[in-house]
Amino acid sequence: MQGPTFMNALIELRDISKHFGEGETRVDALREVTLSVGAGEVVGLLGPSGSGKSTLLNVIGCIVEPNKGSMNLDGEVVYANQWLRRDLRRLRLEKIGFIFQFHNLLPFLDSTDNVALVLHLAGYPKADARRRAMDLIEYLQVGHRRHAMPAHLSGGEAQRVAIARALANRPRIILADEPTAALDSERAGIVMDLLRKLAAEQQAAIIAVTHDEKIIGRFDRIFRLRDGRLES
Amino acid sequence: MNLAFRDMRHKLGRFVVTWLGLSLLLGVVVTMAGIYRGMIADALALPVSIDADLWVVQGGTNGPFAEISRMPGATREMIARIHGIVMAGAVTFQPVQIDHAGRRLKLEVVGFEPGRPGGPVNLTAGRGITRSHYELIADRKTGFAVGDRLELGRDVYTVVGLTQGSVTASADPVVYMTLQDAQDLQFDLSPPEARRETARGAERADTDIVNAVVARISPNIPVEAVAADVRRWKHLSVLSEAEQEAILTSVVIEHARHQLGLFMGVLTVVSAVIIALIIYTLTMDKLREIATLKLIGASDRTIIGLIVQQALLMGVVGFAVGTALVWSAKDRFPRRVVLESTDLGILFGVVVVVCLLATALAVRVAVRVDPARALAG
Structure with missing residues (x-):
């Protein structure tokens, strides 16, 4: 099937709608959302609770199927009124990195293995996976904590390890859900600087959902959602 | 990774606590299998130790272990004359209970004719019976030592030899004495009863009764041919060694086998439920x-692998530790526990499937x- 044509963007959504339930219980989480994010861009997704931010992030992350519209990720038409790729798991593995509000590191793996796991899943040889994981951890300035278990990391350290994990497979798209919510102002600033640096160096598109007023000024652009509609 | x-x-x-619990549970399953094998070994111990090719018993019976068999003592002479029989001996079996050295003992008394089949084949201490009366050979499980004296009926016997592995199907140790002593022990009346019988003019009953005649056959003569000769006497039945063993393993311990099988089945189901609950709880966490x-x-395969490997590791480690525990403690069980590699292999397979x-x-x-x-937050 021929999808819509998008130019110079890593994330392109056109008229994406998503509703949950039917009849009286129907909730329109997204209404004809159209947006695009280019390589190297860091954009913020703002909006009150229930405005559809998480649903939008889940749609872009290929976790939730929209009801209509078109979606193009890294030059590939992924959705055009139906999923066009069957193997969405592989798509997530190859193209998308996720950063969570509460880091979501696996508690039974140390910092290095949490990062190496993504590469292991992608089929990297063990030694290569560990080498790249350690390089990333060093790059994110938590090399001294490379053998620490997540329970022994501070909030900032854990978030940096989580970012390392998100970057491990060199994804072109990074989706962050409240990446600084659990951090103080100083550490939030450090994380945002880091994301901007990564976006620039790796030419990745970053979308971060946030409520955090202290980092709003650090985005290239802001998308605001209200009642499932994009305001700007 | x-x-x-x-x-x-x-x-x-x-996991260690879970393994410990599972080990004990699976250890009980292994013990049940071991007790079952031990029961078979115990049931066969006596006929194996007697080492007879043929068992001649009362006609129409499966005696002497499965049911009562009584024959005149002269039957032995009759059997001994059959072509192909090298040696024959009359035997009696009688359960007794005695109090000795402050403990109550249940014994199986075997009466045999020294120098003929029916007695213990191997002695581990002491000597064989050389006197006609008041000597006996005891299995080590009785706890007796050579030289010990014990009261049986109205007489005192001296332990002159020890043997090993002679027990009944119910794991009671065996003591061997001369046939004459065993018949006296079984049939002799006490003096007051004898006087009363004499006073009322009753004739003294014949006590030359035996429970079976065991025979060894010439290696050049087929056992079945000799058995066919014996069967011509309608008042006798004859069982080969294999038939006697089949009766002991299938009939005598049949109920125990069913009980143990039931316990093993229930415990296996309980193990399965426990493993399922543990794995379910771990997964929910x-x-x-x-x-x-x-x-x-990560693919579903990776996630399923995580769950299945944990379940298998739990079952395998639990089984290994449980088996090791039973192995190290099996000699302290009140019943004989025999762990056979085939049984352990089957149980291991069951544990893997259950996991x-x-x-x-x-x-x-x-x-x-x-x-x-x-x-989600």
Whole structure:
């Protein structure tokens, strides 16, 4: 099937709608959302609770199927009124990195293995996976904590390890859900600087959902959602 | 990177406690199998120690272990004359209970004719019976020592020899004495009873009764041919060694076999339920991690592998530790426990299958976990 044509963007959504339930219980989480994010861009997704931010992030992350519209990720038409790729798991593995509000590191793996796991899943040889994981951890300035278990990391350290994990497979798209919510102002600033640096160096598109007023000024652009509609 | 192993190492204390419980449970299953094999070994111990090719018993019976068999003592002479029989001996079997050295003992008294089949084949201490009366050979399980004296009926016997492995199907140790002593012990009346019988003019009853005649056959003559000759006497039945063993293993311990089988089945089901509950609980505790794994691109196969490997590791370690515990303690059990590699192999296979089945519920929950759960606050 021929999808819509998008130019110079890593994330392109056109008229994406998503509703949950039917009849009286129907909730329109997204209404004809159209947006695009280019390589190297860091954009913020703002909006009150229930405005559809998480649903939008889940749609872009290929976790939730929209009801209509078109979606193009890294030059590939992924959705055009139906999923066009069957193997969405592989798509997530190859193209998308996720950063969570509460880091979501696996508690039974140390910092290095949490990062190496993504590469292991992608089929990297063990030694290569560990080498790249350690390089990333060093790059994110938590090399001294490379053998620490997540329970022994501070909030900032854990978030940096989580970012390392998100970057491990060199994804072109990074989706962050409240990446600084659990951090103080100083550490939030450090994380945002880091994301901007990564976006620039790796030419990745970053979308971060946030409520955090202290980092709003650090985005290239802001998308605001209200009642499932994009305001700007 | 083995996620199952890493998770178990992370929660080692929890897994160790689980292993311990499972080991004890599976140890009981292994013990049941061992007791069953021990019962068979015990049931066969006496006929094996007597080492007869043919058992001649009362006609129409499966005696002397499965049911009562009584024949005149002269039957032995009759049997001994049959072509092909090298040696024959008359035997009696009688359970007795005695109090000795402050403890109550249940014994099986075997009466035999020294120098003929029916007595113990191997002695581990002392000597064989050389006198006609008041000597006996005891199995070591009785706890007797050579030179011990014990009262049986109205007489005192001296232990002159010890043997090993002579027990009944109910694991009671055997003592051997001369046929004459055994018949006296079984049939002689006490003096007041004898005087009363004499006073009322009753004739003294013939006490030359035996329970079976055991025979050894010439290696050049087929056992079945000799058995066919014996069967011509309608008042006698004859059993080969194999038939006697079949009766003992199938008839005599049949109920015990069913009971043990039932216990093993119930315990296996209980083990399965426990493993299933543990695996289910562990999986429910990991739903967020499973969601994260799915979100970052782990396949269902990876997640199922995590659950199945943990279940298998739990079952295998539990089985190994349980078996090792039983192995180290088996000689302290009140009944003989015989662990056979075939039984252990079958049980191991059952444990593996049970572990795989037990993961079904947890796997079902895990594959249904929505990756979006990882993003939820």
